[in-house]
Amino acid sequence: NAGVMQNPRHLVRRRGQEARLRCSPVKGHSHVYWYRQLPEEGLKFMVYLQKENIIDESGMPKERFSAEFPKEGPSILRIQQVVRGDSAAYFCASSQGTGVTDTQYFGPGTRLTVL
Amino acid sequence: SQQGEEDPQALSIQEGENATMNCSYKTSINNLQWYRQNSGRGLVHLILIRSNEREKHSGRLRVTLDTSKKSSSLLITASRAADTASYFCATGLNTGTASKLTFGTGTRLQVTL
Numbered sequence: 169n170a171g172v173m174q175n176p177r178h179l180v181r182r183r184g185q186e187a188r189l190r191c192s193p194v195k196g197h198s199h200v201y202w203y204r205q206l207p208e209e210g211l212k213f214m215v216y217l218q219k220e221n222i223i224d225e226s227g228m229p230k231e232r233f234s235a236e237f238p239k240e241g242p243s244i245l246r247i248q249q250v251v252r253g254d255s256a257a258y259f260c261a262s263s264q265g266t267g268v269t270d271t272q273y274f275g276p277g278t279r280l281t282v283l
Numbered sequence: 284s285q286q287g288e289e290d291p292q293a294l295s296i297q298e299g300e301n302a303t304m305n306c307s308y309k310t311s312i313n314n315l316q317w318y319r320q321n322s323g324r325g326l327v328h329l330i331l332i333r334s335n336e337r338e339k340h341s342g343r344l345r346v347t348l349d350t351s352k353k354s355s356s357l358l359i360t361a362s363r364a365a366d367t368a369s370y371f372c373a374t375g376l377n378t379g380t381a382s383k384l385t386f387g388t389g390t391r392l393q394v395t396l
Contacts, residue, residue, distance in 0.1 A: 199382065201382070201383065201384075203384075203386075209388060209389075210371055210386035210387050210388045210389050211326070211371070211373075211384075211386045212386070213383040213384065213385065216382055216383055223382075224382075224383060226383075227383070259325060259326065261326075261384075263382070266382040268313045268314050268333055268334075268375075269314065269331060269333065270382075271316065271328050271331055272316075272328070272384060273328060274318070274325045274326040274327075274328070275325055276324060276325040277324075277325050279323075
């Protein structure tokens with residue numbers, strides 16, 4: 169399966185703990201995006217990264233959230249000191265480029281539950 | 284508010300009928316994409332239509348785009364129970380350095396036997 173892979177699929181954390189979400193893009197894709205989906209809502213953009221660079225983080229909360237896409241390895245979305253409001257599904261997507269016809273392909277998501 | 288707003292929020296039809304979902308948006312776009320999401324699952328890309336296109340087909344799917352009205356519609360013909368899912372439109376404004384999708388709130392489609 170050459171699609172976007174995310175792990176874990178489900179993550180349970182207690183308030184104050186850290187959550188690390190991983191995303192491996194489609195092979196050959198160098199553009200990665202993170203989105204968050206609250207129950208019964210659409211996805212909301214968080215951050216767009218290329219290898220080793222954050223290109224657009226306009227949707228990221230200013231505190232506790234960070235993202236990286238290192239030269240080697242998966243992209244990581246890190247949430248420090250989680251709160252109940254962080255409970256959501258987090259989706260990663262990747263694309264080959266950023267042209268008008270470049271499609272973003274989504275992973276299965278990580279469902280984060282904060283107790 | 285969200286860039287894309289789908290209408291209706293929920294739609295229930297019988298197998299074999301056609302399903303039409305509409306999407307409106309507010310700003311200029313380069314493309315508009317439709318995705319399907321089964322309950323508790325990830326998103327599956329259905330179709331992308333560029334801003335200079337008016338209509339596009341893919342199998343039982345037909346998408347139209349009216350940039351003057353800032354609206355799009357997704358038609359699923361001869362629906363099947365397996366089409367039961369939430370459908371989202373997403374607008375793209377790819378500028379080379381900013382390539383995020385802005386999603387609507389989705390239409391929940393229920394196809395019954």
